[in-house]
Amino acid sequence: MRVGLFIPCYIDQFYPRVGIATLRLLEHFHAGDVEFPAAQICCGQPMANAGCVADARPAAERFVATFRPYDYVVAPSGSCVAMVRHHYQGLVADEAARAQVQAKTFELCEFLTDVLQIEPPRGQFPRRVGLHQSCHGLRELRLGSDSELNVAPFNKVQRLLANLEGVEFARLERPDECCGFGGSFAVDEEGVSCMMGRDRIADHERAGAEVLAAGDMSCLMHLDGLIRRERRPLRVLHVAELLAEALGLTISD
Structure with missing residues (x-):
């Protein structure tokens, strides 16, 4: 194909x-x-x-x-x-x-x-990972369950990473909350956007996350900016980067 x-x-x-x-x-x-x-x-x-x-x-x-x-x-x-x-x-x-x-x-x-219906691949990623679920992916594409609906819990991204050796998933208090980016919202409502982002980062830190991962680089761009400016000890990775690293695939810019 x-x-x-x-x-x-x-x-x-x-x-x-x-x-x-x-x-x-x-x-x-x-x-x-x-x-x-x-x-x-x-x-x-x-x-x-x-x-x-x-x-x-x-x-x-x-x-x-x-x-x-x-x-x-x-x-x-x-x-x-x-x-x-x-x-x-x-x-x-x-x-x-x-x-x-x-x-x-x-x-x-x-x-x-x-x-492709692949089986969750085996690789190595010995880190505690906090998964940020973007609003579009969660609520429009149904990549996972959210708190607004009374449905059985599921998370396609977590399932994809579940067989990696050494990986742990941080248990967030609010696992489906918006990061505050929202495109032009981050410009028009900078103060609110940053407060929302800091709330998400704090949730990951409380849960002991070492890596903050997501399927949307737009969310991660916003969160990473706050993390770097405030010198937070969190590594930010897109899920594609995380999985490629765990499987030993070569990536070069």
Whole structure:
């Protein structure tokens, strides 16, 4: 099968290791022919979130046209995938093409667990890990259970990491709380955003986390900024980086 690799703007510009780790994982788990189409651009989420629908429309059209030829589209970002899957209605003129691309676009962890249906891999990561669950991944993609719904607990990301030798998961008091980033919210409401981020970091520290991991680099970018500025003893890793490191896969910028 052909897999189109979509790398979000901020990962492409600031965190290329996450994109490379994603590619290495897809190759490691035999996902087929993985391609990075050079024609890809932003998915349009920043514009749509800001209410600039007219500006988001060309990005959505370009995304659908670029990735329509592939069997699957995979991205290391719950928020970008949620944008494509749940918010492209009305942005793409060809509704059949839009629906086709929406149905085959997956976040990395759900692609590994739900599409490839891999067994949780064995590797080594002897650290206590605090998992941050992003709002989009949790509440729109259903990568895990949340406290608003009375459902049996599940967590696809944790399940993916569960067989790593030495790994422990920090037990957070509020495991599904927002980090406070929210794109432009972090700019418009800087004080509130930072307070929310500090609350999340404090929860991880109380639980003894050594590594703070998540499937969305946007959340981690916000939290890592606070951690570095306040010199907190926490390492921040995207799940793709963590898993690649645990499996001994080579990543270079």
